[in-house]
Amino acid sequence: MSVIRRNRIAIGLAAGLAVVLGLGVWSATSNGANSKPVAQTETDLGVLGDYGDTGQAPVLQEPAQAPTTDTQPPQAQTQAPATQAPVSSIKIVGKDVAKMGRVVQDGDGRTLYRFEKDTPKPDTKSNCNDACATTWPPLLSETVPQIEGVDPAIVKLITRADGKKQVAIGNWPVYTYSKDEKPGQWKGQGVGNTWFVIQPDGKRNIECLPAGTVVPQT
Numbered sequence: 001m002s003v004i005r006r007n008r009i010a011i012g013l014a015a016g017l018a019v020v021l022g023l024g025v026w027s028a029t030s031n032g033a034n035s036k037p038v039a040q041t042e043t044d045l046g047v048l049g050d051y052g053d054t055g056q057a058p059v060l061q062e063p064a065q066a067p068t069t070d071t072q073p074p075q076a077q078t079q080a081p082a083t084q085a086p087v088s089s090i091k092i093v094g095k096d097v098a099k100m101g102r103v104v105q106d107g108d109g110r111t112l113y114r115f116e117k118d119t120p121k122p123d124t125k126s127n128c129n130d131a132c133a134t135t136w137p138p139l140l141s142e143t144v145p146q147i148e149g150v151d152p153a154i155v156k157l158i159t160r161a162d163g164k165k166q167v168a169i170g171n172w173p174v175y176t177y178s179k180d181e182k183p184g185q186w187k188g189q190g191v192g193n194t195w196f197v198i199q200p201d202g203k204r205n206i207e208c209l210p211a212g213t214v215v216p217q218t
Contacts (some may be wrong), residue, residue: 109183170202
């Protein structure tokens with residue numbers, strides 16, 4: 001065999017070997033680029049932070065903590081005791097007495113009167129002041145009096161000219177009489193044709209009148 005032929009055969013074998021080696025390298029490189037580590041999944045990459053960033057240490061996320069609750073019981077609120085309305089020491093009593101019939105007395109048994117010159121409506125007003133109030137003392141009370149034998153719905157307090165509170169029955173302010181010397185008397189009945197014993201319904205009592213008394217028409 002000639003030298004030229006042997007050289008051609010050697011060159012051909014070398015070229016074939018180079019092709020085989022090149023195909024092997026290309027196959028290995030291609031498989032390596034498309035492969036994915038078996039132990040590392042999509043979920044694993046998510047835990048690491050940025051997807052595919054395998055060069056950094058995993059960033060561990062702490063589980064969310066439930067909001068803390070104040071387990072201490074709320075402090076008891078100190079409440080002031082309810083204030084009870086003061087009970088009046090004044091009392092009015094509707095009753096029947098001999099000869100006179102239906103009357104109203106205070107807690108001491110003194111007869112109560114109404115004054116025909118007072119203003120019952122639209123706003124109840126007492127027109128007995130100064131010297132008049134000395135002879136006919138108004139029944140005063142800072143709170144609604146204790147009531148017996150009288151409809152509470154018609155009992156109220158009015159404000160006098162001096163600012164004091166006076167008891168009224170059926171829109172009529174009530175008074176005692178300074179000349180009634182003891183409980184149960186009614187010496188003020190018919191005085192001046194303007195003073196009359198008051199009944200539990202607020203009307204004037206005209207059952208027992210002094211001679212010559214003129215009863216007002218209204």
